[in-house]
Amino acid sequence: MVRAIKGTLVECDPSIKSIIISIDSENNEYIIEDLDETHLVIKDNMVARLKTELDKRLKENVPDVEDESDSDQDVK
Numbered sequence: 001m002v003r004a005i006k007g008t009l010v011e012c013d014p015s016i017k018s019i020i021i022s023i024d025s026e027n028n029e030y031i032i033e034d035l036d037e038t039h040l041v042i043k044d045n046m047v048a049r050l051k052t053e054l055d056k057r058l059k060e061n062v063p064d065v066e067d068e069s070d071s072d073q074d075v076k
Helices: 014-027 044-061
Strands: 007-011 031-034 039-043
Touching: 007 044, 014 031, 014 039, 014 044, 039 044
Parallel strands: none
Antiparallel strands: 007 039, 031 039
């Protein structure tokens, strides 16, 4: 018997896609299908949770940039 799963098409950069694949590899609970280098089909009921996990991973890996309006003063 065929079983249908409702999904959401996600388009992203290859770098973000690799993070999503890494997140999914832990429990295989997000990705339905890996279509190509920039597209994935994600389980519809897991999109919000994946966004939260992705934000958390990005905050861990990308340093915060402080808003320094005078940072260009040293450049001459």
